[in-house]
Amino acid sequence: MTTSYQSIDVPYEFRHTCWFCGEPYFESYSFMPSPNYEHQELPVMVPCCQECYSFCHSIKASGLDLLRDKVKEKLHKKYEKHLQIGVNWTKEELEQSEFEGKALEGFRESGWKMFEIAKARVNYTGWPLTIDGLPVTGMSTSFHVEYNGITYTSLVQAVEQLAKAYNIPQPYLEEVVELVGRNRLTYAIRFAKSTYGYSAEDREASIGSLKAMLAEEEALSISQQVNEKGIDVGIGEIKELILYRTMVSAHAIQWILKQGISTLNQLAEQEEAFFEHFSKDSEIAAFTYFNGVQIYLEKRETEPDWAENEDPNRALFGRLAGSKI
Numbered sequence: 567m568t569t570s571y572q573s574i575d576v577p578y579e580f581r582h583t584c585w586f587c588g589e590p591y592f593e594s595y596s597f598m599p600s601p602n603y604e605h606q607e608l609p610v611m612v613p614c615c616q617e618c619y620s621f622c623h624s625i626k627a628s629g630l631d632l633l634r635d636k637v638k639e640k641l642h643k644k645y646e647k648h649l650q651i652g653v654n655w656t657k658e659e660l661e662q663s664e665f666e667g668k669a670l671e672g673f674r675e676s677g678w679k680m681f682e683i684a685k686a687r688v689n690y691t692g693w694p695l696t697i698d699g700l701p702v703t704g705m706s707t708s709f710h711v712e713y714n715g716i717t718y719t720s721l722v723q724a725v726e727q728l729a730k731a732y733n734i735p736q737p738y739l740e741e742v743v744e745l746v747g748r749n750r751l752t753y754a755i756r757f758a759k760s761t762y763g764y765s766a767e768d769r770e771a772s773i774g775s776l777k778a779m780l781a782e783e784e785a786l787s788i789s790q791q792v793n794e795k796g797i798d799v800g801i802g803e804i805k806e807l808i809l810y811r812t813m814v815s816a817h818a819i820q821w822i823l824k825q826g827i828s829t830l831n832q833l834a835e836q837e838e839a840f841f842e843h844f845s846k847d848s849e850i851a852a853f854t855y856f857n858g859v860q861i862y863l864e865k866r867e868t869e870p871d872w873a874e875n876e877d878p879n880r881a882l883f884g885r886l887a888g889s890k891i
Contacts, residue, residue: 573611575696587687589615595622635719648684653731796826805878814862818855
């Protein structure tokens with residue numbers, strides 16, 4: 567006997583459970599993709615609670631993962647105020663609050679439970695889908711975002727919901743997130759909460775300061791990456807030399823090797839760090855060292871034959887080049 571549908575496999579421990587949110591089972595929704603890109607022939611029966619079952623009927627999706635995400639978004643929207651309880655309160659604060667009046671006392675007693683139920687439903691991941699023992703392919707959560715213990719189906723949804731929760735102008739939060747990236751959502755929220763101000767001018771100034779801060783971080787990151795690719799060389803291994811009547815100090819050579827510097831451009835990027843390091847003893851010595859190492863690196867760049875065959879420290883720069891591969 568043939569059937570006109572496919573049923574997903576339900577593990578024993580989930581036999582009375584909604585696949586979308588974990589609530590008790592009500593009915594199975596008959597899912598057919600729309601648009602049907604994969605030319606699915608039979609609908610798939612998905613176990614639902616009563617609420618998720620009603621949501622499914624108003625949704626069109628081309629895959630079960632998209633159906634799941636759209637159901638989650640509807641849950642987020644319906645229980646937005648419940649989820650915001652966890653933004654505005656901790657469990658202890660709510661229990662210790664001194665609310666008066668029947669309604670407010672009821673909120674104190676049940677508010678945190680309402681938050682926990684809503685959070686559990688939007689975070690529920692279901693069980694891995696199989697049909698007749700074969701995994702359902704194409705199920706993705708790659709766009710999901712987690713913030714403060716709550717999962718959102720996408721960065722767009724997270725920004726929309728969090729802007730409301732923290733009373734941040736949504737366009738401003740969007741701009742901050744775009745600058746810092748999706749992996750720094752916590753930082754973006756913290757920055758936006760404390761800087762959005764009361765006018766467009768305030769927000770523009772805050773965005774300008776954020777851009778400057780990020781540029782500094784990027785420069786520092788590049789510097790650290792260069793440092794990680796350097797080599798440690800004992801001072802006795804380094805040969806001092808005189809070029810164009812200028813002494814090239816072994817200590818300066820040791821420092822540039824440790825920082826991974828082999829070109830004038832790299833030295834220019836690290837100029838401030840160079841002087842900070844050598845000026846501790848003497849500013850004159852620092853200028854002398856810097857001048858000497860500039861001449862040295864320039865000669866290595868402009869006279870590659872000399873650098874390869876005559877530079878007494880050519881083996882050390884060879885080791886440095888090898889460490890960067």
